Amino acid sequence: xxxxxxxxxxxxxxxxxxxxxxxxxxxxxxxxxxxxxxxxxxxxxxxxxxxxxxxxxxxxxxxxxxxxxxxxxxxxxxxxxxxxxxxxxxxxxxxxxxxxxxxxxxxxxxxxxxxxxxxxxxxxxxxxxxxxxxxxxxxxxxxxxxxxxxxxxxxxxxxxxxxxxxxxxxxxxxxxxxxxxxxxxxxxxxxxxxxxxxxxxxxxxxxxxxxxxxxxxxxxxxxxxxxxxxxxxxxxxxxxxxxxxxxxxxxxxxxxxxxxxxxxxxxxxxxxxxxxxxxxxxxxxxxxxxxxxxxxxxxxxxxxxxxxxxxxxxxxxxxxxxxxxxxxxxxxxxxxxxx
Numbered sequence: 001x002x003x004x005x006x007x008x009x010x011x012x013x014x015x016x017x018x019x020x021x022x023x024x025x026x027x028x029x030x031x032x033x034x035x036x037x038x039x040x041x042x043x044x045x046x047x048x049x050x051x052x053x054x055x056x057x058x059x060x061x062x063x064x065x066x067x068x069x070x071x072x073x074x075x076x077x078x079x080x081x082x083x084x085x086x087x088x089x090x091x092x093x094x095x096x097x098x099x100x101x102x103x104x105x106x107x108x109x110x111x112x113x114x115x116x117x118x119x120x121x122x123x124x125x126x127x128x129x130x131x132x133x134x135x136x137x138x139x140x141x142x143x144x145x146x147x148x149x150x151x152x153x154x155x156x157x158x159x160x161x162x163x164x165x166x167x168x169x170x171x172x173x174x175x176x177x178x179x180x181x182x183x184x185x186x187x188x189x190x191x192x193x194x195x196x197x198x199x200x201x202x203x204x205x206x207x208x209x210x211x212x213x214x215x216x217x218x219x220x221x222x223x224x225x226x227x228x229x230x231x232x233x234x235x236x237x238x239x240x241x242x243x244x245x246x247x248x249x250x251x252x253x254x255x256x257x258x259x260x261x262x263x264x265x266x267x268x269x270x271x272x273x274x275x276x277x278x279x280x281x282x283x284x285x286x287x288x289x290x291x292x293x294x295x296x297x298x299x300x301x302x303x304x305x306x307x308x309x310x311x312x313x314x315x316x317x318x319x320x321x322x323x324x325x326x327x328x329x330x331x332x333x334x335x336x337x338x339x
Contacts, residue, residue, distance in 0.1 A: 011056070012057060016281070019051055019328060020035055022287040024323070036280040037050075037206055037279050039277045040295050041299075043273040043274055045273065049298060051330055055207060057205060060202075060209050060261060062144075065090070066232070067180055067216075069228050071181075072173070072177075075176050080231060081235060082238045085232045086235075088231075090261070092124035093131075097147065098146075101147050114163055117145050118140070119138040159173070167200070169192070169200055184211075184215055184216070185208035209277055210275050213259065213275055214273045263279075263283040264288045286324065
């Protein structure tokens with residue numbers, strides 16, 4: 001076990017030093033190795049476990065959305081409950097989510113025409129097929145970041161800022177978001193790019209991202225951070241996006257808040273500030289679930305609800321089943337913790 005009380009370091013722009021974290025086995029033979037990085041934090045923000053490279057800069061993709069939502073609340077976003085959860089979601093484009101986006105827009109007298117995110121078909125496969133069958137094409141409101149963009153427009157409208165150009169980096173809202181990201185992560189911005197939805201992405205380290213998420217989940221109930229955490233916990237159908245395992249874990253572990261993103265980034269935290277962060281080297285989703293559940297168990301989360309996630313995962317139902325198992329430092333520390 002490691003004990004690191006040092007302040008969050010600046011993200012380092014370099015090729016990350018990921019390490020083997022998960023083996024895929026078949027018939028007792030390792031046939032694939034998944035590399036990545038993982039971190040476990042205590043309630044006071046100390047690093048209790050780390051493997052891989054927790055200081056290398058990367059773009060958190062949709063895992064940035066909770067920080068963006070906190071910034072919008074600070075700027076006057078008048079949402080709570082399911083619509084606030086939707087503002088931080090990577091939604092699948094179902095009828096409930098699209099209706100929610102329209103409600104957010106209508107609150108500010110806005111419409112789909114005001115959205116500046118990229119257009120796409122719904123992310124959920126079944127919803128996408130239904131969309132195509134109706135003859136509908138790519139749409140901004142169906143894109144999985146439309147809740148965030150609708151909330152950005154509403155925030156700008158309520159603050160008296162221009163809604164046109166709301167994604168420009170010099171727009172008042174985007175400056176507040178940039179400052180909030182620095183504050184919550186305790187890290188300076190070392191690089192900024194444009195994400196696939198058109199909004200800015202801020203490079204940070206796995207350490208900075210995980211600490212920022214822990215601060216949101218452990219914040220006082222009536223703070224902006226606390227309001228967002230409560231909304232996401234109580235409206236998992238809006239907040240958990242298109243991956244059902246996120247909602248399953250949030251419902252299984254009392255108080256757990258989790259957010260995933262593309263490129264196999266995962267953060268999860270408990271109300272007292274215990275938190276885990278996972279980044280897979282190749283962006284593969286296959287090992288993300290096992291790693292996150294294992295790290296949560298090491299974080300002190302009740303092991304019973306996580307049992308179905310931490311068990312070796314069967315990858316086939318044939319005569320010889322493949323399995324995923326944690327390896328390296330994580331396996332050794334897990335064994336020691338459970339002894």
